[in-house]
Amino acid sequence: MNRLVIKGGRLIDPSVNVDGLFNIYVMGGRVGTIKPADKDTTELVEGAPGLEVIDATGLVVLPGFIDAHTHLREPGFEYKETIKTGTQAASAGGFTSVLCMANTNPVNDNESVTRYILDKAKAEGIASVNPIGAVTVGQKGERLTEFGELKNAGCVALSDDGVPITDGTVMRRALEYSKIFGLPIISHAEDPRLALSGVMNEGAVSTRLGLKGIPNAAEDTIVARDLSLAELTGGRLHIAHVSTRGAVELIRAAKARGVNVTAEATPHHLTLTDEAVSGYSTFTKMNPPLRTQDDVDALRAGLKDGTIDCIATDHAPQSTVEKDVEFDKAANGIVGLETAFSLAYGLVEEGILTLHDIIRALTINPSKAFSLNKGSLRVGSQADIAIVDLNKTWTVDPRKLKSKSKNTPYAVKTLKGVVVKTVVNGSVVYDASKVN
Amino acid sequence: MRLKRKDLLGIEELDRSEIEQILSTAESFKEVSAREIKKVPTLRGKTVINLFYEPSTRTRTSFEIAAKRMSADAVNISVSTSSVTKGETLRDTAKNLEAMRPDCIVVRHSSSGTPEMLSKYVSCSVVNAGDGAHEHPSQALLDMLTVKEKKGRIEGIKLSIIGDITHSRVARSNIYGFTKLGAEVTVCGPPTMIPPGIEKLGCSVTTDMNAALRGADVVMMLRIQMERQKESLFPSVREYSRLYGLDEAKLKSAKDDVIILHPGPINRGVEISSEVADGPYSLILDQVTNGVAVRMAIFYMLLGGTREESLK
Numbered sequence: 001m002n003r004l005v006i007k008g009g010r011l012i013d014p015s016v017n018v019d020g021l022f023n024i025y026v027m028g029g030r031v032g033t034i035k036p037a038d039k040d041t042t043e044l045v046e047g048a049p050g051l052e053v054i055d056a057t058g059l060v061v062l063p064g065f066i067d068a069h070t071h072l073r074e075p076g077f078e079y080k081e082t083i084k085t086g087t088q089a090a091s092a093g094g095f096t097s098v099l100c101m102a103n104t105n106p107v108n109d110n111e112s113v114t115r116y117i118l119d120k121a122k123a124e125g126i127a128s129v130n131p132i133g134a135v136t137v138g139q140k141g142e143r144l145t146e147f148g149e150l151k152n153a154g155c156v157a158l159s160d161d162g163v164p165i166t167d168g169t170v171m172r173r174a175l176e177y178s179k180i181f182g183l184p185i186i187s188h189a190e191d192p193r194l195a196l197s198g199v200m201n202e203g204a205v206s207t208r209l210g211l212k213g214i215p216n217a218a219e220d221t222i223v224a225r226d227l228s229l230a231e232l233t234g235g236r237l238h239i240a241h242v243s244t245r246g247a248v249e250l251i252r253a254a255k256a257r258g259v260n261v262t263a264e265a266t267p268h269h270l271t272l273t274d275e276a277v278s279g280y281s282t283f284t285k286m287n288p289p290l291r292t293q294d295d296v297d298a299l300r301a302g303l304k305d306g307t308i309d310c311i312a313t314d315h316a317p318q319s320t321v322e323k324d325v326e327f328d329k330a331a332n333g334i335v336g337l338e339t340a341f342s343l344a345y346g347l348v349e350e351g352i353l354t355l356h357d358i359i360r361a362l363t364i365n366p367s368k369a370f371s372l373n374k375g376s377l378r379v380g381s382q383a384d385i386a387i388v389d390l391n392k393t394w395t396v397d398p399r400k401l402k403s404k405s406k407n408t409p410y411a412v413k414t415l416k417g418v419v420v421k422t423v424v425n426g427s428v429v430y431d432a433s434k435v436n
Numbered sequence: 437m438r439l440k441r442k443d444l445l446g447i448e449e450l451d452r453s454e455i456e457q458i459l460s461t462a463e464s465f466k467e468v469s470a471r472e473i474k475k476v477p478t479l480r481g482k483t484v485i486n487l488f489y490e491p492s493t494r495t496r497t498s499f500e501i502a503a504k505r506m507s508a509d510a511v512n513i514s515v516s517t518s519s520v521t522k523g524e525t526l527r528d529t530a531k532n533l534e535a536m537r538p539d540c541i542v543v544r545h546s547s548s549g550t551p552e553m554l555s556k557y558v559s560c561s562v563v564n565a566g567d568g569a570h571e572h573p574s575q576a577l578l579d580m581l582t583v584k585e586k587k588g589r590i591e592g593i594k595l596s597i598i599g600d601i602t603h604s605r606v607a608r609s610n611i612y613g614f615t616k617l618g619a620e621v622t623v624c625g626p627p628t629m630i631p632p633g634i635e636k637l638g639c640s641v642t643t644d645m646n647a648a649l650r651g652a653d654v655v656m657m658l659r660i661q662m663e664r665q666k667e668s669l670f671p672s673v674r675e676y677s678r679l680y681g682l683d684e685a686k687l688k689s690a691k692d693d694v695i696i697l698h699p700g701p702i703n704r705g706v707e708i709s710s711e712v713a714d715g716p717y718s719l720i721l722d723q724v725t726n727g728v729a730v731r732m733a734i735f736y737m738l739l740g741g742t743r744e745e746s747l748k
Contacts, residue, residue, distance in 0.1 A: 204633025210548035210570030210605060280549030324527055326547035
C-alpha cells in the first residue's frame, strides 16, 4: 500500500481547530496519523518502495480546497474547457474538489449527462468532480428536473446558474421539493428585467464609459425573494456569487432569523471594482458585474463575520471567439481556479481577513454547505491536501495557465502565496516544481 | 503642428492646450471651404478609411469631405455592404483593413469602447466618430468651434445640454470639452435619462427645464429617440415635448443672446420646435459647416508631417 508522508509543515485545519507543525501520514488515500513534528520519532526508510516523503518545512499544509462554483464546460463547449483541463487548473490552484455547473450542452438536467460527466472525470479528471444538476429542464425556468434521479446519479446540488429563475413559483417549488433529498438550490440571483442589456455595474463608471449598467437592485430584489421563499418553505438555499452590499445585508438578516441559507463570493468580487472596466477589457466583463468599493467592503465584512460562507471561483472559461470582440458583444466570465488562493491570501496580507478565515471559506465551509464530508484532514478523512508557500510570489502569465482558456483580468499581476503541491486521494496530482 | 498622440478617441483624454490647438487649426481651415477650388494638397497620398457600423449621413459625409479637401483618399465602408454582415469580427476587419496600409481609420460603432479596442489592433491612427454612449469628440470640437466663433470665448460661458443624457455621447464629449475650456455646464432631462454620477464628469444637473434655460449662453438640445418610449424612459412624445421640448415660449427664460445648438438629426416638434430650429438663435447649420473644418484639422494634426517630427 502506498504511503505519503508530509513532514514538518504548518498544518492549518479549521475543521478541528488545528494550527501547528505536524507530520502527516497518509495511507491508502486516507489520513492515517498526525504527529506533532517536534515529538515525532518515527524513522522513515528513505527510498523505501511505495513511500513518498514531502518535506514541507516552511510551508503550510491545508485541507484541499473545494470550489462550489466551477464551469467545466464539458459536454458541449470543449473548445473552452474540458473536464481534463479544468481539473488540471483546479489542482494547480490547490482545489481538490470542484462543483461543476449544469449549463453545459446538453444541460445537465438528467442522469445520463451527470453520469457522462462523472465517467469522464473518473477517466481524465485529476480532482474530484461533483456535478450540480439543473433545477429546471433545459434551464428554461419552467418544469422541475427529476431531483431524485439527479441525486442518485451523483449531483450534490441544483442550479440554473447562468440563467436566473424568474418565476417565483418555480423557485418556491424547487426549494420545497428538494427537501426530500436535502439538495441545496443554488440561486443565480438576478432580475433580468432590471439588468436589461447591462454589461457592467451601473454607476459613475458606467456613465463615464458609456456602457449600459446593471443596478445592484437587480441582484438585491431576487436575493430578497429567494430568502423569503427559503423562509416560507424551509428549503435549503445557497446564493451564488454575491456581489452587492444589499445582498450581504439581506443574507445576514436572514441568517439571524434562522433561514437555511449559505452564500459564496468570488475572488474577483472581493478584489476588483468597476473601475477595472476602464479601458474596456472584456476580461473585466462578468455576471454579476464588478461592483463598487462599498460593495467590495461589504463582501469582505460578510466573509469575516460568516455571512458569506464560501470563496467560490465562478471559473468561467471563454475562448477568444467570445472575448476578443466588442465589449457589448463579449461573453461574461473569467477563469479563476488558478488565481483564487493567491487573491484570497492577498486579503490576509492586507490585514482584512485572517488566514483561518480564508481557509475555512475554501475548505470546511463549502464541504458543510454541500454535505461533501471533505475539507478536513482529521484522521480517517480522504487525503485531499493543498501545500502552499506563503512567502513566495508569482506573476500571472495567462499562457502558463492550465485552463484551456486564458480570460483572466489578473495577467502580469504579481500575487503572493503559491500553491506548491496538491494531493488528491493520497496522490500528488500537482507539483509546482515539475511544471514550467 | 501635430498632436502628440496616434489616435483621437475622446475629449476626456485631451488637455486644454490640445483642444485649443485643434480649434485654432480648424479656424484656419475654414477658409479652404470658402474657396472656389476647395482643396489643399496637404495630405496628398494619405488614405483615410471611414468604417461606419452605424448609419450616419452628416458625420460620415463630413469626414469624407474633410479628407478630400485635404487631398487624402477617402474610402467609405458601411456595415450593410461589408464582410461584417458575413460574421467577420472587429479584429479581423481591422487587421484586413490595416493590411491595405491606410493612414487613418475613422470608426463609428454602437458599442462603447470599440474605437479604443480598434486602436490597439492597428498601427495607423484611429478617429472616434461616435461610440455607443461614450464619446463623439469631433462633434464636441465642432460645437466648441461654433460657440467660440459666435461668443468670442468659451471661458465663463454657461452651457446647458438638454435631453437624453444617458444615451448621449455628444453630451459626454461636450461636458469634457467645455469644462476643460472653462465653461460651466449643466445637463437637464427627465431623471430617467440622467445617468448616475454624471456630475463627476464636471457638470451640474437639473431636471427643471426653466432652470437649465435661465442664464444660459448656449443651449444644446439632444435628439430624443422615439424607441426609448418602450423602455419607459418617458411616457409619451407629447409629454416629453411639453416638459423638455424647446419652443419659443420656453426660450423666453433664456438670455436675449442665447444660441441654440443641436447635433442633428432633429425631430421637429419633439425636442425642438420648427420655429426655434429655423429661428435666429439657431446655429444648427453653422455646426455642420464647422464640422468639415474641425475634421480637416483632426486629419491634419494626426496625419500631417510625421509623428516623430512633432515629438521633437
